[in-house]
Amino acid sequence: MSATSRHAYRAASVAERPRVWVSQPLFDDIVSRLHAYFDVVQAPDVREHDEAAIAAALREVDGALVTLNERIGEREIANAPKLRAVANVGVGYDNLDVGALQSRGIVATNTPDVLTETTADFGFALMMAAARRVTESERHLRGGKWTGWNFKGLLGADLHRSTLGILGMGRIGQGIAKRASGFDMQVLYHNRSRLPADVEGAYKASYVDFDTLLARADHLVLVLPYSPQTHHIVDAAALAKMKPTATLTNIARGGIVDEAALAEALGSGRLAAAALDVFEGEPAVDPRLLALDNIVLTPHIASGSLSTRRAMVTLAVDNLIAALGAGPDAGRPPTPIVPVTQGGDAGKRAGAA
Numbered sequence: 001m002s003a004t005s006r007h008a009y010r011a012a013s014v015a016e017r018p019r020v021w022v023s024q025p026l027f028d029d030i031v032s033r034l035h036a037y038f039d040v041v042q043a044p045d046v047r048e049h050d051e052a053a054i055a056a057a058l059r060e061v062d063g064a065l066v067t068l069n070e071r072i073g074e075r076e077i078a079n080a081p082k083l084r085a086v087a088n089v090g091v092g093y094d095n096l097d098v099g100a101l102q103s104r105g106i107v108a109t110n111t112p113d114v115l116t117e118t119t120a121d122f123g124f125a126l127m128m129a130a131a132r133r134v135t136e137s138e139r140h141l142r143g144g145k146w147t148g149w150n151f152k153g154l155l156g157a158d159l160h161r162s163t164l165g166i167l168g169m170g171r172i173g174q175g176i177a178k179r180a181s182g183f184d185m186q187v188l189y190h191n192r193s194r195l196p197a198d199v200e201g202a203y204k205a206s207y208v209d210f211d212t213l214l215a216r217a218d219h220l221v222l223v224l225p226y227s228p229q230t231h232h233i234v235d236a237a238a239l240a241k242m243k244p245t246a247t248l249t250n251i252a253r254g255g256i257v258d259e260a261a262l263a264e265a266l267g268s269g270r271l272a273a274a275a276l277d278v279f280e281g282e283p284a285v286d287p288r289l290l291a292l293d294n295i296v297l298t299p300h301i302a303s304g305s306l307s308t309r310r311a312m313v314t315l316a317v318d319n320l321i322a323a324l325g326a327g328p329d330a331g332r333p334p335t336p337i338v339p340v341t342q343g344g345d346a347g348k349r350a351g352a353a
C-alpha cells in the first residue's frame with residue numbers, strides 16, 4: 001500500500017468511527033471504555049440540557065449515554081439522522097419517549113437489576129425515618145429545642161409487626177418486601193398484574209386492590225412506574241382513604257403523588273408522615289412540603305451508593321457499545337427496553353426508582 005493510499009485508508013476509517021454523546025460527566029474510568037470504539041463528545045459538567053441543546057447534541061451522533069435529566073422524544077431526535085441507540089443510566093425511563101425512538105429504529109436501553117437492592121435499602125430507610133421521625137428529631141436537636149429527655153417527646157410509629165403496603169411489586173417492591181420480613185411486617189401489595197403464587201409465597205405478600213391497600217397499610221411505599229395512567233394516582237381522594245396514623249414513602253417518580261394534596265393531608269394531620277425522594281418538578285420542591293416537619297425530603301438519591309452508581313454506568317456503557325454493534329455483545333445490548341407492543345415487563349420496570 002502506498003503512503004497516499006494508507007493515508008486515505010486511515011482517513012476513511014477515522015471518518016467512519018461512530019460518534020457518541022455523553023450528557024454529563026459520570027465515572028471517567030468506566031466511560032473511557034467508549035473510546036475504544038467511538039469518538040466521544042462529553043458534556044463538561046452537570047447541567048440542565050434544554051430541548052434545543054439535546055437536539056443539537058444528537059444531530060451528529062450515532063449514540064447517546066443519557067440520564068433522567070435528559071428528556072428525549074420526537075422533537076429532540078427529529079434532526080438526528082444517524083442516531084441508532086440511546087442508553088439511559090437509570091432503570092426508570094419516563095425521560096425517554098420510547099415509542100418515538102423505537103418507531104425510528106433507535107434502540108433504547110436502561111439499567112434494571114443493578115440498583116434493586118440499593119434502592120430497596122433506601123426505601124426502607126426512608127420509611128423508617130418517616131415513621132420514627134428521624135430527620136424531624138435531628139432538626140429539633142440541632143435547633144437547640146431539646147431541653148431534656150422527654151418521655152412523650154417525638155413519639156413515632158413502629159415498623160415491626162405493622163402492615164406494609166407496596167404499590168408496584170416489581171424488583172424493587174419485592175426487595176422491600178424481603179426486608180420487611182425481618183421486621184415481621186405483614187406485606188400487602190397492589191400491582192398491575194398479580195404475581196404468581198410462588199413469588200407471593202416467597203415474599204409472604206398478599207395481593208389486594210388499590211383501595212384496600214390504601215385503607216390497610218400502616219406504611220405505604222410507592223415503587224410503581226410513572227406514566228400518564230399513574231400520574232397523581234395518589235391524590236386527595238386516595239390520601240383520604242389512608243389511616244391518619246399511616247406514612248407514605250415515594251421512591252418512584254414525583255408525578256405519582258399530588259404534592260399539593262399530600263401537603264394538605266400532612267399539614268392537617270390527615271396523614272401522620274411522609275418521605276419523598278422524588279418530586280414532580282425536580283429539582284424544585286413545593287414550598288408547602290418544605291414548610292412541614294412531618295416529612296423526610298431527600299434529593300433523588302435512592303440508587304445513590306457509589307458501587308451501584310458505578311454498576312449503572314457500567315451497564316449503560318455495555319448497552320451502548322452493544323447497541324451500536326461493537327464489542328463482545330455486538331447487536332445484543334444486555335438490557336434493552338422491551339417495546340411495549342411486544343409485551344414484556346417494560347411497563348413494570350419503567351419509572352421504578
Ligand code: DGY
Pocket residue numbers: 068089090091092093115303351352353
Ligand atoms: C432510576 O434509576 O430510575 C433512578 O430514579 C435514578 O437512579
